Amino acid sequence: MATSQHFDTVLQNGRVIDPTNNIDGNFDVGIRHGKIASIAESIAPEMADDIIDVSGQIVMPGHIDTHAHLSSPFNSNVDRAYGHAMLVESGTTTALDLAGDPTAMVTGMIQRGAGLNVASLMGLVPHQTVSEDDPRPAVLRDAIADVKKRGGFGVKMLGGYHPFTPEASSDVITAANEQLAWVAFHVGTKDSGSDMTGLREVPGITGKGRLHVAHINSYTRGMIDQPHEEVQEALGMIEKMRSQWITEAYLAQANGTNGLCDENGDVVYNVAQNCLKARGYPTTDEGVKASLMDGYGSALVERGGRVIAVTGKEAVDIWEAASTDASLSYPVNPPTSAFSLATAKYDDGTFRVDAISTDGGSLPRNVAIERTMALVQFGALSMDEAVIKLSYTPSRMLGLLNKGHFTEGADADVTVINAGTGKASMSLVAGELIMLNGRAIGKGGTWLVLEEGKDAAAATGLPYEVVNLENSRLYENWN
Ligand SMILES: [Zn+2]
Incomplete structure (x- = not known):
């Protein structure tokens, strides 16, 4: 690649890992106008405005957390907006706010944002965010259209807290799919629980639809069978639903x-x-x-x-x-379940559970990166695989085609990891430093919205990006 041009920032001499482009070695990363401009063995220092020495450290595409909590419609003893800085401090660069409210999320981003890219879902809470207990399809259609207009990606069912009937749960998926909106499910209905009994219902509830089944590890805690039996059953279901579900699991013991x-x-x-x-x-x-x-x-x-x-x-x-x-x-999360779910693969080498998430943010368990690095240290994952589970696959799940890799012209979202501690030491979003040595230094953030949410995003004055979920793995080959 050309190194003769000028760069805003150069990350010098890190171990750069980008499985998409088969890169694993010591390189300089040149960033220009917020994009990756060059990966080269050596970039002349006079070509850069700013040189950051990352010798001995791992440089990967930024961590994309597909299950975080940055806002909440619930009464709570914690202010969810603190989650922006907490996620940034652990090395995350992009997050899916999995159940809150887009308006609350963006208010938090303005007040206490730390430079993250954030997409937001609305939790479906009867009589709070949706008008009926088991909402009718017409009510769901309106609620989902409204969320998209307010800058949300879609909705999440909170089956462990506010379960619907299986029929109403199915209606939620249908209504969201019809509008190409995101739909996530913390499983459980009025007929089941937030455990394997809930997960067993989900293939039927999904029908021919598409669904993000949240935190698979939450249903393999040994409530019904032994944890390892529950893990095997869950992985079998995921295989059957492979073309319809996307999934993540987190690695913290704390729920x-x-x-x-x-x-x-x-x-x-x-x-x-x-x-x-x-x-x-x-x-x-x-x-x-x-x-x-x-x-x-x-x-x-x-x-x-x-x-x-x-x-x-x-x-x-x-x-x-x-x-x-x-x-x-x-x-309550057994480490054995976490290990199995993080590492299980199909025969073709792809992972059964798509991503490693935090289910953190404002919950103090933002350990996705350090625990994934522990699995690398242990030999359970290669470094390439760690990047696939933390960044590349999450980028595909969300349809963020410019993230998750370091192809020339990709977004310069970068997580730098201290190879000794396994913790993130630095991160950048669009070429700007948002975290250094565990301290969040970014402000605000970039709001990821759908086409319908453009006006709401523009009205905030925040940077925003319009995402087309036709490009997401959730709606892959959907028509
Ligand atoms: Zn959660």
Whole structure:
């Protein structure tokens, strides 16, 4: 490639890994006008305005998180907007906000954004974000059209929290598919739970449609069978639905849930009930309290502009101050399930679970990069495969054709990883530094919207990009 032109920034002498272009070696990366302009063995220093020495570090296309939380329509003890900086600090450059509200997300981006590219889904919460309990198709059609106009990619069903009937769940998928909108499912219906019973229903609910099945690891926690049996069953279902589903799994042990109890003192949400059952606690307010006092459960709280997890009496106080409607976390994800889901492949070498996500953001478990690097260290994934699961495949899932690789002219979104610690040390979006040594230094962000959301995006004054989901893996060969 030409090295005779001028560059805004050069990342010098890192180990550049770009499986799309068969690159793995020490190179300089030249960036011009926010795009990758050259990958060369050596770029003359006088050609660059700014040279960043990344010797000994890994330089990969930016981490694209297909399951993050940056906004929320729910009452919560944490401000989701802190998630922008928290994700950026862990090395992420692009995120799909998986259930909140596009308007809330962009307000957070303006106030506390840290330079991320973000696409947003609206969570379907009866009587809050959608007018009916099991919304009729016409209601769903209007709700989805409205979300797209407000800058959202689509919707998410929150089956572990606000389950619909299987029929209404199916109607959500149909309505979203008809409008080429995103549709994600935290599985579970009024007939099942947020576990394997819920996942078993999803092929039927999907019908001939397309669906993002969220965090596969959440259904393989050993609630119904042994975790390894549940993993094998889940992977079998994913194979059957290979042309219709896209999937991700995260690698943190900690989950995220909500400790809401009703007037009888019973835990309301299925996910929280499962967390308590997993260790033999009663699914009541007393059970929640004991689990927090024992240090099994944690409550989330804001400290110094970030969200952290605390246990013991401090956690009980937070939960009680929120009248039990508080964000909690339990270490319920077995590492064996995480390992299997991250590494399982088809015979042709492609991964069964498409991506490694965080399910983080404002939940303090943004460990996708460091845990994936631990799998590389362990020999379970090659470095190429790590980049495929963290960046390339996520870019295809979302139809972000200019991301996930370093082809000349691609977006200069870059994550730099310290090869020793496995943690991200630096990241850039469109050629601008947004994180350095674990500190978020970016502001605002770029809003990823569909064509219908262009006006809403333009009205914010933020940079935005229009994405066509016809290019996404979700709608691959869809007609
Ligand atoms: Zn989530």
